[in-house]
Amino acid sequence: MNKVDIKNICMNYHTITSETIVLKNISFSVKEEEFLTIVGPSGCGKSTLLNIIAGLLTPSKGKIYIHENKIRTLEKNIGYMFQKDQLFEWISVWENVILGLKIQKIFTEKNKDYVISLLRHYGLWNFRNHYPKQLSGGMRQRVALIRTLATNPDVLLLDEPFSALDYQTRLKISNEVFKIIRDEKKTVIMVTHDIPEAISMSDRIIILSNRPAEIRKTEIVNFSKEYSSPLKRREAPNFRLYFNSIWKELDSNVK
Amino acid sequence: MLNNSIEHKNYIKKVKRRKRKIIITQILILIIFFAWWEISGDLKIVDPFLTSTPSRMLKTLVKLYNQGNLFKHILVTCGETILGFCLGTFLGTLIAILLWWSDFVAKVLDPYIVVLNALPKVALAPIIIFWVGNGIGAIIIIALLISIIVTIITVLNGFKSVDEDKIKLLKTFGATKFQVLTHLIIPASIPTLISALKINVGLSWVGVIMGEFLVAKEGLGFLIIFGGQISQLDMVMISIIILAILAFLMYKCVAILEKRYRTFE
Numbered sequence: 001m002n003k004v005d006i007k008n009i010c011m012n013y014h015t016i017t018s019e020t021i022v023l024k025n026i027s028f029s030v031k032e033e034e035f036l037t038i039v040g041p042s043g044c045g046k047s048t049l050l051n052i053i054a055g056l057l058t059p060s061k062g063k064i065y066i067h068e069n070k071i072r073t074l075e076k077n078i079g080y081m082f083q084k085d086q087l088f089e090w091i092s093v094w095e096n097v098i099l100g101l102k103i104q105k106i107f108t109e110k111n112k113d114y115v116i117s118l119l120r121h122y123g124l125w126n127f128r129n130h131y132p133k134q135l136s137g138g139m140r141q142r143v144a145l146i147r148t149l150a151t152n153p154d155v156l157l158l159d160e161p162f163s164a165l166d167y168q169t170r171l172k173i174s175n176e177v178f179k180i181i182r183d184e185k186k187t188v189i190m191v192t193h194d195i196p197e198a199i200s201m202s203d204r205i206i207i208l209s210n211r212p213a214e215i216r217k218t219e220i221v222n223f224s225k226e227y228s229s230p231l232k233r234r235e236a237p238n239f240r241l242y243f244n245s246i247w248k249e250l251d252s253n254v255k
Numbered sequence: 256m257l258n259n260s261i262e263h264k265n266y267i268k269k270v271k272r273r274k275r276k277i278i279i280t281q282i283l284i285l286i287i288f289f290a291w292w293e294i295s296g297d298l299k300i301v302d303p304f305l306t307s308t309p310s311r312m313l314k315t316l317v318k319l320y321n322q323g324n325l326f327k328h329i330l331v332t333c334g335e336t337i338l339g340f341c342l343g344t345f346l347g348t349l350i351a352i353l354l355w356w357s358d359f360v361a362k363v364l365d366p367y368i369v370v371l372n373a374l375p376k377v378a379l380a381p382i383i384i385f386w387v388g389n390g391i392g393a394i395i396i397i398a399l400l401i402s403i404i405v406t407i408i409t410v411l412n413g414f415k416s417v418d419e420d421k422i423k424l425l426k427t428f429g430a431t432k433f434q435v436l437t438h439l440i441i442p443a444s445i446p447t448l449i450s451a452l453k454i455n456v457g458l459s460w461v462g463v464i465m466g467e468f469l470v471a472k473e474g475l476g477f478l479i480i481f482g483g484q485i486s487q488l489d490m491v492m493i494s495i496i497i498l499a500i501l502a503f504l505m506y507k508c509v510a511i512l513e514k515r516y517r518t519f520e
Contacts, residue, residue: 054427080427082420090442103428103438151428 003187004030004053004155009062011048021212022048023059028206028215030155030187035178037190037198040208041250046191049213050157053189054078066154079153079186081161085144087132093143094119094128100151115150122146122180138169138176145177149184156181158190162197174201175231195250199242200230207249217249305488312493319490324473328494332463332474333501335391339398340459344452346399347406354407355414355440356432372408376400377465389470397469398462402455409454413447414440449513456505464498475501 011023022045030036040046051057053064055078066077087096097115101107119125122142132140141161148156161177162170178201181188192198198205205219219242227236289309295301296308303311319325354361379400384393417440425435467476475494482490 056423056426078427080424082424084420086418086421086424088421088439088442090445099425099438100428103425103430103434 001032002029003032003034003066004189005065006030006053007063007065009049009052009064010060011045011052011057012060023052024212024214026062026208026213026215028218030189033185033187035181035188035190035201035203036206037192037202037204038206038208039192039195039198039246039250040213041210042193044208044211045213046193046208047159049208050080050159050189050191053155054080054157077152077154079148079151079156081144081148081156081158083160084164085132085137085140087140087143087147089132092129092131093124093135096132096143097147097150099147104151106151111150111152114152115146118146118149121183122176136169137165138173141165141173142176142180145180149180149186154187156186156188158188158192160192160194161190163192163194170197171231175229178230195243195246196234196239197230199239199246200233205242205246207246219246304486307489307492311489312496315487315489315493319493328474328478329497329501331391331471332467332476332498335394335398335463335466335474336459336501336505339395339462340402340452340455342395343399343402343455343459344406344448347403347451347455348410348448350403351407351410351414352436354411356436361411368404368407372404376404376462380466380469384470391471393470394463394466394474397466398459401462401465402458405454405458406451409451410444410447413444413451416447417443445516449509449516452509452512453506456502456509460498460502460505 006029007027009023009026010021013020013022026049028036038046038049048057052059055064087093088099091099097119098107098112101111101115116125119128124139124143124146127135127139132143135143162174165173174197190198190201199221202221205221206215207217207219208214209216221242223233223236223238227233233239292306293309296303296306296311316325319328354364376397380393380397383396383400387393387396421439421443422435425439430438463474464476464479467474468480471477475498478494479491482488482494
């Protein structure tokens, strides 16, 4: 069953001196619990597309359906994760993770219990009274994920969520985040420019062209059962093949 | 942690010794300065009528105290300053919030704020005295005018430097503009607000003393002007010294506030 349908999205940017076509007729669907990644050359409009799906930007043309319900304004069932964790430094970990619930005024006992279970399960319960400054980069990103999950969003949008981390932490955290997302049965759309990261986490990869961005190719990623985590997938024999195929597609784009 | 090794102990000793040295030197400078002042006045190296001397200042202080006016003058000036300072910070922040809220209003008012910032506010004093009368009201308004524009500019810049992605984050939660303000913009700008406070302490003193020069019948600014008019430089000097001590204390209060916030952070 489709969770998200993106239909004929076009986006033009206007300045006084010019009009730039950023996205040209982008259509795709995301299935329930699918992990979809969008890759493309830098500046092609990946993040713009994500902002449109989040409802933060209005597209020039096209529609986005979630659960077959049309998004008119900002839908509250979307969770967004940024490059940096964007934790609020002046409040504790606990207050950070319940931020969304407070904003939406749904800080109920049930939701509170859910957040507590998330913190306990993912090893952050003992740090609930710490301030973000006292945590490592990896832990901070985990807190950010739990903050996003707390409002129980239908769809998670990840905007290069690991690119601000150092290489080692990045591999570890992408592994952990992947596990959390699978456990919580979330549907994900991720944007990245890191091809190995895309292959190691996704079920499907969409490759965008240069601006004006169109869908160049869709790559369905399939690994046998023993390669169950992003770290293990990197050792799979067909990992290289996917890499080469996507690399070629992106490379033919760059002139 | 190795906090009991000899090397570490020596290090702590060194740091403490240096700190002590700085404080002792600071106090010494003060003592030497006043001693030299006194001696050169007593030996008529300089004319004590023009420079006064610490002992003459002390006598004036005692005289003022015995007349029962000293604390009244101090309280009046302090009260005016604190009031001007609080009003300037509060109203300035409020206006900054309004300008943050409406980008249109901010753009429209921008050139006016620039002009008001460049204008020496004391130039407005005669008008203010005409409007609100000769008294404390006028002094507070002058102090307020001097600090409010800087507050608006500093605080608004603080508001605008909040990370766009954090605003976006709250928007993905469906936050209203008011929620963005209360959950993010204001708490994120507390350090900016404190630095605005620091600037305003100094500016309010300028405003109040200026105001007192022009209109007052009491207060330290009045004592300075009055002392000058009756050729009593002892009175002028002691008033300035009291002023210096008060300004220092008030600055320290804000610094303590800042430190408390830092440790909380």
